[in-house]
Amino acid sequence: MKVALKIWRYDAVAGERALREYEIDAPVEATLLDCLDIVKDRVDGTLAYRKSCRMMICGSCGMRMDGAAVLACKVRMSEVAEAGHIPVISAMGNMPIVKDLVVDMEPFWGKIRAVTPFLQPGYADPGEKENIVSQQRMDVIHKESLCIMCGCCVSECNSMEADPDFLGPAALAKGMRFVGDARDQATVERLQEYSGEHGIWDCTRCYFCQERCPKGVDPRDAIAKLGAEAVRAGIDSDMGAKHAKWFVTSAKTTGWLRETELVPKTQGIAKSMKEVKFAMGLLRHGKVPPPFPPHVAKHVEEARALYDLVKHDGAQGAAGIVQGEHALSRLEHAEDGGAAAERGPYGPGSFAEPYLPGEETT
Amino acid sequence: MRTVAYYKGCLASLSAKELDTSTQALAPKVGLELIELEAVTCCGAGDIHEAEPDYYLHLNARILAYAEATGADTLMTVCNVCTLNLRQANHALKGDAALLERVNDNLVTVGAPPYSGGVEVMHFLWLISVGEGYELLKGAAHKGLKGLKIAPFYGCQILRPSKLLGFEDPDKPESLERIIAACGGEAVDYPAKIKCCGFPIIQAREDVALAELIQPIEQAKEAGADVMVTPCPLCHLSLDAWQSKLRKQTGKDFQMPILHLSQLIGVAAGLDASELKFKRHVVSVSAVTEKLAV
Numbered sequence: 001m002k003v004a005l006k007i008w009r010y011d012a013v014a015g016e017r018a019l020r021e022y023e024i025d026a027p028v029e030a031t032l033l034d035c036l037d038i039v040k041d042r043v044d045g046t047l048a049y050r051k052s053c054r055m056m057i058c059g060s061c062g063m064r065m066d067g068a069a070v071l072a073c074k075v076r077m078s079e080v081a082e083a084g085h086i087p088v089i090s091a092m093g094n095m096p097i098v099k100d101l102v103v104d105m106e107p108f109w110g111k112i113r114a115v116t117p118f119l120q121p122g123y124a125d126p127g128e129k130e131n132i133v134s135q136q137r138m139d140v141i142h143k144e145s146l147c148i149m150c151g152c153c154v155s156e157c158n159s160m161e162a163d164p165d166f167l168g169p170a171a172l173a174k175g176m177r178f179v180g181d182a183r184d185q186a187t188v189e190r191l192q193e194y195s196g197e198h199g200i201w202d203c204t205r206c207y208f209c210q211e212r213c214p215k216g217v218d219p220r221d222a223i224a225k226l227g228a229e230a231v232r233a234g235i236d237s238d239m240g241a242k243h244a245k246w247f248v249t250s251a252k253t254t255g256w257l258r259e260t261e262l263v264p265k266t267q268g269i270a271k272s273m274k275e276v277k278f279a280m281g282l283l284r285h286g287k288v289p290p291p292f293p294p295h296v297a298k299h300v301e302e303a304r305a306l307y308d309l310v311k312h313d314g315a316q317g318a319a320g321i322v323q324g325e326h327a328l329s330r331l332e333h334a335e336d337g338g339a340a341a342e343r344g345p346y347g348p349g350s351f352a353e354p355y356l357p358g359e360e361t362t
Numbered sequence: 363m364r365t366v367a368y369y370k371g372c373l374a375s376l377s378a379k380e381l382d383t384s385t386q387a388l389a390p391k392v393g394l395e396l397i398e399l400e401a402v403t404c405c406g407a408g409d410i411h412e413a414e415p416d417y418y419l420h421l422n423a424r425i426l427a428y429a430e431a432t433g434a435d436t437l438m439t440v441c442n443v444c445t446l447n448l449r450q451a452n453h454a455l456k457g458d459a460a461l462l463e464r465v466n467d468n469l470v471t472v473g474a475p476p477y478s479g480g481v482e483v484m485h486f487l488w489l490i491s492v493g494e495g496y497e498l499l500k501g502a503a504h505k506g507l508k509g510l511k512i513a514p515f516y517g518c519q520i521l522r523p524s525k526l527l528g529f530e531d532p533d534k535p536e537s538l539e540r541i542i543a544a545c546g547g548e549a550v551d552y553p554a555k556i557k558c559c560g561f562p563i564i565q566a567r568e569d570v571a572l573a574e575l576i577q578p579i580e581q582a583k584e585a586g587a588d589v590m591v592t593p594c595p596l597c598h599l600s601l602d603a604w605q606s607k608l609r610k611q612t613g614k615d616f617q618m619p620i621l622h623l624s625q626l627i628g629v630a631a632g633l634d635a636s637e638l639k640f641k642r643h644v645v646s647v648s649a650v651t652e653k654l655a656v
Contacts, residue, residue: 297403303421316416
């Protein structure tokens with residue numbers, strides 16, 4: 001089949017970017033990675049990209065196709081070619097470009113290292129006897145263990161685009177892989193570490209990570225599991241944790257969110273006093289509903305009783321999310337959408353761009 | 363007339379009443395009879411899912427059970443966050459008999475009806491952007507929005523994760539554009555229309571949230587939009603109410619009016635001012651109403 005590609009090239013020596021078009025003959029089963037190999041072999045040997053296993057397990061060939069992060073070895077090109085579409089291939093976002101489609105993964109690895117990505121079993125000598133972990137306990141971290149650290153989630157993370165120091169979906173999913181590990185003895189320390197300024201509560205729940213992950217890790221759910229474990233452990237001094245807890249308090253008292261109290265309950269009285277002028281502006285337009293009389297849901301006593309009842313069901317913390325995974329795993333991932341935006345990935349107002357060495361990130 | 367159970371959610375009950383009044387006024391014009399759920403609570407907005415996920419599941423099961431008890435097969439939402447939370451719980455319960463049984467035991471213990479899995483959760487946008495609802499909408503929007511340039515803003519949790527939402531291509535959605543076209547308006551395109559408005563962290567991480575929020579507003583302005591429209595009251599709140607903070611922080615005064623989906627269609631359908639309630643907006647909508655001579 002004939003396959004045409006537009007590839008954003010970046011020449012590190014000349015510091016120039018250019019969108020170049022290539023057309024090749026490829027076998028009908030060819031993946032995007034196969035097509036890049038053909039371009040490199042037969043058309044332009046200077047094209048740079050990463051690859052290794054070619055079977056979705058090494059995580060080397062993360063890149064963008066039509067603005068969406070993909071593993072090049074996972075994307076079959078026949079449908080795209082048949083449709084006559086010419087996809088735009090570019091480097092992943094939120095990381096600096098080294099050359100063409102190759103990004104510098106060092107910021108990524110730095111965040112992985114920051115979550116202490118290894119087991120801390122609390123002993124130096126494992127002794128003679130094996131420690132056997134039940135399948136049920138391993139199921140808790142099944143999805144997080146699937147991560148191949150390709151960076152597709154980080155590429156699209158909306159919070160990291162706004163805060164480059166955000167630990168981000170890959171590192172936090174890795175953190176959950178150890179927080180949920182029955183053998184790890186550093187759970188409290190980990191949860192404290194991950195609950196810092198650029199941690200769990202920095203996630204804006206855009207779900208791009210979940211959408212892009214080629215392995216079904218569902219990093220956003222992993223972050224929610226960390227939040228649930230932190231709250232359960234009483235590590236809840238961050239404003240994000242207080243914000244989340246206020247929804248629980250609201251549901252088990254009035255049933256509906258007690259909106260007006262949310263700001264002082266999240267930020268504390270002193271900080272929220274600074275927001276008085278802003279709040280007055282909202283008040284004029286009815287955006288600050290009076291807390292009294294409270295807006296109470298009909299039969300709210302049921303919601304109150306449920307709160308006390310579920311405490312005894314053994315599905316507290318992350319287990320409350322894990323229990324839903326059995327059913328959710330049967331849902332197929334939607335197709336990648338293939339012909340996403342035709343706009344160039346580096347145009348004005350585009351998604352989180354990879355940045356050049358030495359450039360400011362935001 | 364299609365009968366659906368109607369879940370307002372927290373914001374449309376209080377701070378975004380204009381969303382509720384315009385939705386209720388519009389519904390019969392697009393073939394929907396709404397049975398408003400009264401004995402329901404907050405869906406947890408993703409926050410209870412993160413703080414106490416088992417409680418989140420029970421609260422949402424209870425909402426689904428009360429929706430099912432109305433006899434309707436569809437639970438209609440008007441908020442992205444409610445949509446994702448309810449659909450997520452619905453899939454978890456429908457796909458796991460043991461889990462559903464435990465949750466139902468608890469529901470019955472507290473006096474709520476059990477849930478048998480007979481409800482589909484659909485956002486208002488989905489019900490009116492295809493099929494019969496869309497055909498009725500085209501007829502109802504008789505006054506049109508001629509000459510108005512409209513920036514559709516989808517927000518996150520009506521698109522992603524697509525395996526739970528799945529109504530349309532999450533990278534190239536077009537339901538809002540279809541509705542804008544049906545109302546005779548002109549949709550403008552811009553990359554951030556599918557990105558995050560920052561609302562979930564706007565109180566805990568305001569600087570991060572504002573750096574997200576500015577993108578869609580700035581891009582919509584540059585694309586020539588007179589107004590932005592969103593299917594989510596949380597996106598609406600950040601886009602509308604937090605513009606003053608963007609002005610303070612960046613010096614950029616966008617003055618971009620933000621409409622709820624039901625208000626935009628409501629203008630085209632000739633809804634009354636008492637139903638549209640534009641005075642409840644922080645950023646004035648007068649530029650829009652003047653342009654359309656409403």
